[in-house]
Amino acid sequence: MFKAxxxxxxxxxxxxxxxxxxxxxxxLCSRLLMKHGIDSTRQAISQHxxxxxxxxxVRIKREGRYKFHxxxxxxxxxxxxRWPTRD
Amino acid sequence: MFKAxxxxxxxxxxxxxxxxxxxxxxxLCSRLLMKHGIDSTRQAISQHxxxxxxxxxVRIKREGRYKFHxxxxxxxxxxxxRWPTRD
DNA sequence: TTGACAGGCAGGTAGCCACTTGCCTATGCT
DNA sequence: AGCATAGGCAAGTGGCTACCTGCCTGTCAA
Numbered sequence: 570m571f572k573a574x575x576x577x578x579x580x581x582x583x584x585x586x587x588x589x590x591x592x593x594x595x596x597l598c599s600r601l602l603m604k605h606g607i608d609s610t611r612q613a614i615s616q617h618x619x620x621x622x623x624x625x626x627v628r629i630k631r632e633g634r635y636k637f638h639x640x641x642x643x644x645x646x647x648x649x650x651r652w653p654t655r656d
Numbered sequence: 657m658f659k660a661x662x663x664x665x666x667x668x669x670x671x672x673x674x675x676x677x678x679x680x681x682x683x684l685c686s687r688l689l690m691k692h693g694i695d696s697t698r699q700a701i702s703q704h705x706x707x708x709x710x711x712x713x714v715r716i717k718r719e720g721r722y723k724f725h726x727x728x729x730x731x732x733x734x735x736x737x738r739w740p741t742r743d
Numbered sequence: 744t745t746g747a748c749a750g751g752c753a754g755g756t757a758g759c760c761a762c763t764t765g766c767c768t769a770t771g772c773t
Numbered sequence: 774a775g776c777a778t779a780g781g782c783a784a785g786t787g788g789c790t791a792c793c794t795g796c797c798t799g800t801c802a803a
Contacts, residue, residue: 593779593780594779594780595778595779595780611779611780612780612781612782615780615781633779634778634779634780635779635780636779636780
């Protein structure tokens with residue numbers, strides 16, 4: 570999961586899903602290009618989404634030929650739990 | 657900062673500093689070897705500490721020929737703030 | 744002052760990872 | 774059926790990075 574967060578493009582994908590949840594691959598591609606100037610191939614974004622899914626940060630819902638991507642922020646709690654704030 | 661967290665050895669260093677704050681380089685090296693089986697060179701650990709310091713996760717305090725390393729968890733808040741939990 | 748100890752600097756290497764290219768599968772529309 | 778769209782698979786490449794080796798600097802004690 571930490572490795573998933575290490576890439577700027579993947580973090581931007583999470584931003585995009587925060588703003589608009591349940592996007593498809595093509596939708597994400599065009600929005601990443603329009604709003605963030607990320608000019609990557611569809612395959613590149615697809616691979617990023619695989620990593621994010623493997624990290625548990627993105628959940629998938631298939632519907633016909635569409636594949637919707639949903640953000641899951643639950644794994645992020647591990648971080649602040651692992652290194653808690655001292656008082 | 658995200659890249660700093662991407663490496664398992666660096667995360668273990670943060671764990672070690674959580675348990676015992678203000679360790680020196682040599683102290684960290686031996687404890688990483690003893691308790692976590694991390695058999696890296698002093699230089700490797702030193703470079704990791706540089707990365708962690710650049711990420712703001714570790715703060716340095718020099719004293720004579722010693723250099724003490726202190727954990728700073730403040731930057732971690734950015735993560736949960738950036739992708740907040742939906743209700 | 745000389746040796747031991749704590750740490751720094753710099754060049755080199757090997758493995759990983761983000762990205763691309765090229766081709767294939769599957770679903771839906773007309 | 775036939776074509777366009779949404780997505781998948783796999784091999785190859787370039788750059789980054791974690792790691793090492795070798796040598797140097799600075800601090801303290803005997």
